[in-house]
Amino acid sequence: MSDSVALLLKELKLPAFVRHYQSLWDTAVEKSWSHTDYLAALCEYELSDRYQRRTQKWIREARLATSKTFTALDNSSLSRPNQAVLAKLQQDTDWAHNADNVLLIGPSGTGKTHIANALGHRLVEQGVRCKLFPAIALVQLLQQAKRDLDLMTAVTRLDKYRVIIIDDIGYVKKTDAETHVLFEFIAHRYESGSLIITANQPFSEWDQIFPDSMMTVAAVDRLIHHATIIELEGESYRKQHQLAQAKSSKSKST
Structure with missing residues (x-):
């Protein structure tokens, strides 16, 4: 039986x-x-x-880094306001359902990619589907779709993800082909799906990404309209780690 x-x-x-x-x-x-x-x-x-x-x-x-979670994040290097904002984003994921964005701005090595991955992990735990793309990889995907006359299909296919993470947007080359597909993607997601974006440059320097000021203003305007903006400061984690290792090695040799 x-x-x-x-x-x-x-x-x-x-x-x-x-x-x-x-x-x-x-x-x-x-x-x-x-x-x-x-x-x-x-x-x-x-x-x-x-x-x-x-x-x-x-x-x-989602291609999230398994080691980049909030548990593994060193909060001590974050300002108290940023800690409070991140705590709120973790506890209440309504922002993802409301098509709000999270923009992580700051110098290289200050934890932007780690935080973006950690938010991705938290979203998945809460039943929100997401996907991470290095900015260059996303642009290459969209460019190929455009060459195949299939850009709208490719963009719509990504709608199944409530949240798209675009890592290192500043590394996109300032060419018409690349920036136009990126702008079209940002415009498509506006008020329909959330974006988490990491960038080394402040908004005032985004004209290095887009070919003209009008496109820059239009892209930034769409991104910040419904967004939580987190500005990260401080010395690179990687540099701090290297200095700590060097100091440890020196103390052992003496």
Whole structure:
């Protein structure tokens, strides 16, 4: 009988039921559970299992760095206002459902990419699908689609992600071909999907990205209209780490 039940549960695609229905039945008998209690416990296992599998799949799909989470982030280097803003973004993900943006601006090595990845992890944990692109890779994808006369299809295909993370937007080359597809993408996402963008340059220097001032103003205007802007300052984490290593090596040799 148990074999036939297991086969039926496999057909119904209930793997957690298959793994736990016998052991839980023993517990149910021992503790005098009702049939409803037993079924509810099995459903809890199944839901937990599905959540774990979905989360792992979406993190792989999003191409998030597994080590760049909020747990691994050194908050001590962040200002208190930035810590408070990040805490709010973690606790309340309504901004992603409302197509609001998060813009991380600051010098290289100050933690922008780490924070962007950490926000991605948090979103996936909350059931929000996202995907990270280095800015150059995204532009290359869009350029190829445009050459194939399929740009709108490619852009629309990315709509399945509530949040797109564009890392290092400042590395996009200032050419008509690259910046036009990037601008079209930003315009398409405006008020329909969220963007998390990291940039080394302040907005006043974004004319280095777009070919003319009108396009720069239009792009920035769309991005900041519904946005949380986090400005990061301080010395590069990588430089601090190198200095700490050098200091440690020196102290060991003396």
